[in-house]
Amino acid sequence: MEGVNGKKVGHLFENISSFVRQCIFSVLSVGPVPSHIAFIMDGNRRYSKKQNLIDGNGHRAGFSALINMLKYCYELGVKYVTVYAFSIDNFKRRPEEVVSLMKLMQEKIDELTKEESIVNHLGIRIYFQGNLKLLSDHVRSAAERAMVKTSGNSKAVLSICVAYTSTDEIVHAVQESCEEKWDEIRKLDANNDGGNLVRLEENVKDKDEHRIGVINVDRHMYMSVCPDPDIIIRTSGAARLSNFLLWQSAHCLLYSPAALWPEIGLRHLIWVILDFQRNYLYLKEKKKQS
Ligand SMILES: CC(C)=CCC/C(C)=C/CC/C(C)=C/COP(=O)(O)OP(=O)(O)O
Numbered sequence: 001m002e003g004v005n006g007k008k009v010g011h012l013f014e015n016i017s018s019f020v021r022q023c024i025f026s027v028l029s030v031g032p033v034p035s036h037i038a039f040i041m042d043g044n045r046r047y048s049k050k051q052n053l054i055d056g057n058g059h060r061a062g063f064s065a066l067i068n069m070l071k072y073c074y075e076l077g078v079k080y081v082t083v084y085a086f087s088i089d090n091f092k093r094r095p096e097e098v099v100s101l102m103k104l105m106q107e108k109i110d111e112l113t114k115e116e117s118i119v120n121h122l123g124i125r126i127y128f129q130g131n132l133k134l135l136s137d138h139v140r141s142a143a144e145r146a147m148v149k150t151s152g153n154s155k156a157v158l159s160i161c162v163a164y165t166s167t168d169e170i171v172h173a174v175q176e177s178c179e180e181k182w183d184e185i186r187k188l189d190a191n192n193d194g195g196n197l198v199r200l201e202e203n204v205k206d207k208d209e210h211r212i213g214v215i216n217v218d219r220h221m222y223m224s225v226c227p228d229p230d231i232i233i234r235t236s237g238a239a240r241l242s243n244f245l246l247w248q249s250a251h252c253l254l255y256s257p258a259a260l261w262p263e264i265g266l267r268h269l270i271w272v273i274l275d276f277q278r279n280y281l282y283l284k285e286k287k288k289q290s
Pocket of ligand 1 (some may be wrong): 042043044045046047059060062063083087104105108109160243280
């Protein structure tokens, strides 16, 4: 009986907080709403220590915080959310910790793609971004399954950066751009009886045409599926990017609340949206000038 009553109270509380949230979001939506927010989910192990949890449970609490944040962002109308879930440098952690994090990742990826999950409920398409070859077969298969399973969702996008660093992404994009250019030149050369490569050496105009530019590199970034982020939020008070979205963050607002990642809540999102709205015209002008 107590259990039934407890559930009813829980539902009532959920409905009231959902209503209050909708009211706050409709007021916030009068101003500009960012289209892309990225998160550096820092402070999960510290949270675990602070709360005397067993190893790994800080990251579990972190995943619950992520689900809540996704719900808030998409309810507010943010179309793209990106999270830094595992960097290439994180592979250097204690092997037991890497294994435990990868297990959690696999479990949660499968959970995310279940029919009744928030991902399908909100029509979210999932992308995994990074050097996926570095993942174990199990985790990589789970990630690939999730991308296929959600490929028909089109309301919002969640990019999960795993085995990711910005420097790796940039090197990868430059390599791909070079290969693409070489293919183009070779094709032209074949069509012109091999004269093109010699002409390219001689002709400055042609050299410019075949030069690799920002647009080429941009197109080959893992993150090319999204616009650049408007806001990056890093929890636990650190104001560093730690090799995350360096190419894409030239004009974005940074926010680093002192809360550890599992402690992040609606109030932090509201605060940063207000800050974004306050700086909107300035940021827009800076983007236009670049
Ligand atoms: C499927 C999916 C998206 C799962 C995500 C699960 C999750 C919350 C991963 C976070 C991983 C991570 C290394 C966070 C940084 O905190 P930390 O471990 O470095 O903690 P610290 O800053 O206190 O040392």
